[in-house]
Every structure is written in C-alpha cells, then in structure tokens.
Amino acid sequence: xxxxxxxxxxxxILSFSKRGRTTTASVSFVDPNDEKSNSGEHGPKPSEVxxxxxxxxTVVATAIYLAWAYIPEPWLHSIGIFYxxxxxxxxxxPSYAMVIIVLAVIFYIGLNFxxxxxxxxxxxxFDEFSREPSSFLSHMEGDEQPIEPISDLGIDKINVLMFDxxx
Numbered sequence: 001x002x003x004x005x006x007x008x009x010x011x012x013i014l015s016f017s018k019r020g021r022t023t024t025a026s027v028s029f030v031d032p033n034d035e036k037s038n039s040g041e042h043g044p045k046p047s048e049v050x051x052x053x054x055x056x057x058t059v060v061a062t063a064i065y066l067a068w069a070y071i072p073e074p075w076l077h078s079i080g081i082f083y084x085x086x087x088x089x090x091x092x093x094p095s096y097a098m099v100i101i102v103l104a105v106i107f108y109i110g111l112n113f114x115x116x117x118x119x120x121x122x123x124x125x126f127d128e129f130s131r132e133p134s135s136f137l138s139h140m141e142g143d144e145q146p147i148e149p150i151s152d153l154g155i156d157k158i159n160v161l162m163f164d165x166x167x
Contacts, residue, residue, distance in 0.1 A: 065090075125155050 068076075069090035076084065117123045133151040 068084055069087070076082075131149075131151045133153075134149055
C-alpha cells in the first residue's frame with residue numbers, strides 16, 4: 001500500500017535483476033499539518049502558549065484600564081470598588097510614555113549623528129578595506145581582454161561621472 005502523500009513518476013527504473021522487472025519511482029511529501037507525522041510532539045509549542053497568554057493579558061489589562069479611566073466613581077462604588085489610583089494617572093502615564101518614546105528617538109538620532117564622521121573627513125572615502133585600481137594594462141586586443149580586478153572608484157571619478165555637464 002502506498003503512502004497517503006506519494007506521487008508516482010511516469011518514468012520507470014529498470015531493474016538489473018535477471019527477471020527484468022520494472023519498478024515505478026515514487027516521491028513522498030511530508031505534510032507538516034498531518035497529525036500522524038507529528039506523533040513525537042505533544043501539545044502546543046511554548047511560543048504559541050506565551051503569545052496566547054500575552055494577547056489575553058493585554059486585552060484584559062486594556063479593558064480594566066478603560067473601565068477605570070471612564071466609569072464614574074459612583075458606579076465603581078456601587079459595584080464595590082473603593083480602592084483605585086487617582087484619575088490623574090489615567091492621563092499622566094500615557095503622556096509620560098509618549099514623551100519618553102519621543103526623547104528616546106531624538107537621543108538615538110543624536111547618538112548616530114555623533115558617531116558618524118564628518119562629510120569632509122577622509123574616513124568617509126578611505127578605510128583599511130579600500131582598494132586602489134591597479135595599473136594593469138593589457139596587451140591583448142578585442143574580446144580577449146581579462147576582467148579587471150575589483151577596486152574602489154575615486155571620488156574625483158564619481159564627481160566627473162555624476163556632475164560633469166561638459167559632455
């Protein structure tokens with residue numbers, strides 16, 4: 001009996017036996033969603049569980065926050081909730097969080113500006129990995145010329161190619 005996910009090839013493989021039988025080549029594919037192939041694993045993966053618990057926790061925390069921020073105090077007292085933080089924090093915490101995020105982005109951009117060399121610095125054009133073009137002149141003609149070794153183009157050549165309007 002063949003496997004449930006096998007494909008028979010139209011080509012046949014000749015047997016080298018004395019009987020001269022032919023056999024059909026087959027290719028089988030493993031289905032990752034097939035429960036028979038995953039028999040060694042039991043239950044969900046830990047990352048799936050953590051993701052599910054994290055999403056449920058986020059939804060519940062958001063619902064509690066919105067209820068605390070928008071339900072009037074007499075309604076909270078009528079259902080037996082007397083101890084909760086001041087309503088000041090309903091606006092203060094998100095405001096502080098947004099200011100911290102904006103300052104972190106500004107700090108990150110400033111740190112990048114400080115660690116980047118000046119545009120006039122030679123380190124923006126040359127470093128220890130720079131390769132000067134070789135002065136290899138070939139005496140061969142036509143299509144027989146070899147490919148030149150890889151090298152960096154000088155800034156003067158780049159400027160001539162990009163900004164020279166005297167063509």
